[in-house]
Amino acid sequence: xxxxxxxxxxxxxxxxxxxxxxxxxxxxxxxxxxxxxxxxxxxxxxxxxxxxxxxxxxxxxxxxxxxxxxxxxxxxxxxxxxxxxxxxxxxxxxxxxxxxxxxxxxxxxxxxxxxxxxxxxxxxxxxxxxxxxxxxxxxxxxxxxxxxxxxxxxxxxxxxxxxxxxxxxxxxxxxxxxxxxxxxxxxxxxxxxxxxxxxxxxxxxxxxxxxxxxxxxxxxxxxxxxxxxxxxxxxxxxxxxxxxxxxxxxxxxxxxxxxxxxxxxxxxxxxxxxxxxxxxxxxxxxxxxxxxxxxxxxxxxxxxxxxxxxxxxxxxxxxxxxxxxxxxxxxxxxxxxxxxxxxxxxxxxxxxxxxxxxxxxxxxxxxxxxxxxxxxxxxxxxxxxxxxxxxxxxxxxxxxxxxxxxxxxx
Numbered sequence: 001x002x003x004x005x006x007x008x009x010x011x012x013x014x015x016x017x018x019x020x021x022x023x024x025x026x027x028x029x030x031x032x033x034x035x036x037x038x039x040x041x042x043x044x045x046x047x048x049x050x051x052x053x054x055x056x057x058x059x060x061x062x063x064x065x066x067x068x069x070x071x072x073x074x075x076x077x078x079x080x081x082x083x084x085x086x087x088x089x090x091x092x093x094x095x096x097x098x099x100x101x102x103x104x105x106x107x108x109x110x111x112x113x114x115x116x117x118x119x120x121x122x123x124x125x126x127x128x129x130x131x132x133x134x135x136x137x138x139x140x141x142x143x144x145x146x147x148x149x150x151x152x153x154x155x156x157x158x159x160x161x162x163x164x165x166x167x168x169x170x171x172x173x174x175x176x177x178x179x180x181x182x183x184x185x186x187x188x189x190x191x192x193x194x195x196x197x198x199x200x201x202x203x204x205x206x207x208x209x210x211x212x213x214x215x216x217x218x219x220x221x222x223x224x225x226x227x228x229x230x231x232x233x234x235x236x237x238x239x240x241x242x243x244x245x246x247x248x249x250x251x252x253x254x255x256x257x258x259x260x261x262x263x264x265x266x267x268x269x270x271x272x273x274x275x276x277x278x279x280x281x282x283x284x285x286x287x288x289x290x291x292x293x294x295x296x297x298x299x300x301x302x303x304x305x306x307x308x309x310x311x312x313x314x315x316x317x318x319x320x321x322x323x324x325x326x327x328x329x330x331x332x333x334x335x336x337x338x339x340x341x342x343x344x345x346x347x348x349x350x351x352x353x354x355x356x357x358x359x360x361x362x363x364x365x366x367x368x369x370x371x372x373x374x375x376x377x378x379x380x381x382x383x384x385x386x387x388x389x390x391x392x393x394x395x396x397x398x399x400x401x402x403x404x405x406x407x408x409x410x
Contacts, residue, residue, distance in 0.1 A: 030080050031080075035409045036075065038068075038406045039070060039404065039405035042065060044400045047393035048062055048383060048388055048393055052070050054387070055096065055097060074093050076091050091103045105124060107126060109123030117167055117169060129219065136152060139407045140408060142407075144356070146403070154277070157185055184198045196225075197222065197223055198224060200219060200220075201219070204217040213264045223253070228284070235342070241323060251281065251283035251284060255282060258277060258278070259277060261277075270295070272294070284345045284349070291309065291310060294307035301362045303359065305360070307354075308355050310353040313349050320339075324336065349382060351384065354375065354377075356375075366410065369404075372403045372405075378395065
């Protein structure tokens with residue numbers, strides 16, 4: 001069997017990398033394809049649930065001994081290439097925060113190829129975040145069971161509604177693709193609660209020379225999230241010091257920014273890659289720096305790999321809160337409760353490191369089996385990327401995660 005590279009058949013349609021199978025590849029006209037993952041995940045931490053993505057927390061750990069919803073998904077894609085004009089529609093079904101598998105539109109955009117170097121798009125477009133940003137949900141394209149949680153889970157937004165322009169240019173032997181974008185996105189957190197990011201503006205550049213790929217991205221936007229409103233109202237009842245705390249940590253109408261750079265070297269028989277990013281939400285959602293290094297070696301149809309990833313907080317995950325000494329005695333018990341709630345929120349800022357080992361087996365040309373073990377340690381009083389924290393959870397305790405998955409394309 002020939003050795004397979006990290007990605008499946010990826011072709012440029014609508015200015016971004018789109019997953020296609022051999023059977024559906026053609027030069028023009030309509031094409032249809034898809035991808036999917038069936039996975040099972042077990043966590044040794046029984047006082048919380050392992051989460052690969054805060055928008056899809058899964059149920060491995062406290063809720064279920066084995067969870068089948070952490071990484072499982074099904075995606076279909078319809079695309080059209082008519083010369084200067086092209087379009088794509090991608091729909092994905094995966095478990096969400098409302099515990100349903102309702103399909104959602106991941107991409108829906110139209111592109112016009114102005115010149116061979118310049119293309120313009122409008123619609124719902126993949127955000128050019130991180131090396132695997134264009135295909136993070138198509139797990140067949142990844143060497144691992146999932147993208148490193150510490151970095152990719154820190155910013156789970158994967159698309160925006162708006163416009164972008166991509167210009168391709170060369171500098172000697174280095175091929176570059178520079179993308180600028182503007183748009184917004186909206187996330188459904190529950191049946192009645194939504195979160196939005198407005199005025200998303202960014203620039204990304206991908207450079208390739210031989211087996212080396214480098215991607216750097218900068219994006220900023222304004223968050224609109226009505227979360228923990230009762231806490232901010234309670235803080236404001238304590239005067240200027242409470243108002244200052246509410247203004248500092250409330251996530252509504254806050255400017256968020258992302259800076260990232262990733263490097264991948266893949267000559268064929270082996271690969272090594274790494275990324276680092278800073279995500280600053282200027283609220284209780286945190287100011288975090290995250291990154292990973294990973295490498296693997298291809299032995300025929302098998303690819304053993306190892307990864308080390310880490311996320312740290314650039315601001316405290318515990319604060320003194322309201323100054324109790326400045327309050328009249330009758331108000332102290334209420335202030336203590338408010339301080340406890342605030343620190344409870346800050347403890348959800350992920351601080352952890354993760355060492356992973358795994359193996360990928362490319363059983364056929366369009367299926368891959370993967371087995372992965374993660375050793376995760378939350379740090380600094382944080383619950384890390386865990387969700388559904390239960391009474392009796394012990395902060396700082398490490399745990400193991402076993403994941404098995406079948407990835408496929410069609």
